[in-house]
Amino acid sequence: MSLMYLSLGSNLNDRYANLQQAIARLGEHFTITAISPVYATEPWGDTDQPPFLNVCVAAATTTPPRDVLHILKTIEVEMGRQPSRHWGPRLIDIDILFYDKLILADEELTIPHPRIAARAFVLAPLADIIPTFHHPQTGETVEEMLERVDTAGVERLFEMQFPNRARDVAVGQKQATV
Numbered sequence: 001m002s003l004m005y006l007s008l009g010s011n012l013n014d015r016y017a018n019l020q021q022a023i024a025r026l027g028e029h030f031t032i033t034a035i036s037p038v039y040a041t042e043p044w045g046d047t048d049q050p051p052f053l054n055v056c057v058a059a060a061t062t063t064p065p066r067d068v069l070h071i072l073k074t075i076e077v078e079m080g081r082q083p084s085r086h087w088g089p090r091l092i093d094i095d096i097l098f099y100d101k102l103i104l105a106d107e108e109l110t111i112p113h114p115r116i117a118a119r120a121f122v123l124a125p126l127a128d129i130i131p132t133f134h135h136p137q138t139g140e141t142v143e144e145m146l147e148r149v150d151t152a153g154v155e156r157l158f159e160m161q162f163p164n165r166a167r168d169v170a171v172g173q174k175q176a177t178v
Helices: 015-027 065-079 120-129 142-147 163-177
Strands: 002-010 031-035 038-041 052-061 093-099 154-158
Touching: 002 015, 002 065, 002 120, 015 031, 015 052, 015 065, 038 120, 052 120, 065 093, 093 120, 120 142, 120 154
Parallel strands: none
Antiparallel strands: 002 052, 002 093, 031 052, 038 052, 038 154
């Protein structure tokens, strides 16, 4: 069993619902072990677009990394992600940050994510779930990387519910009212 860490972001339509749906879909393929709080973040790269909501997810899997990538891209497309400009607005974006301590780089996939150390919108939620995880190439912890980036425009909002727990609570409330 491998442990991977994913970053999810949305800045179109109902951003929170998009994150909830994506996490529920991830749970159909992987065992979700942790979900960070939700963060509101300013766009990175191409700043002429709406703000994002971001979370990070830890998941256990036996699926190989390239197959994980294909699952993530399928989820994005099935949720309605449309091709747009580089770093442009998106309904949902799901990236592999780390996959155990694997180092992989080819034309299809790079792990660890090559821009992780520069992105406060990734590091802030990731630090909530794995602050002492060491980057396999640099040796820096997630917390140390976060300390080096500008966190202006990154605001922690609230805890994200596990999709199955939220469903179980809703079912329990419905049964209690019947």
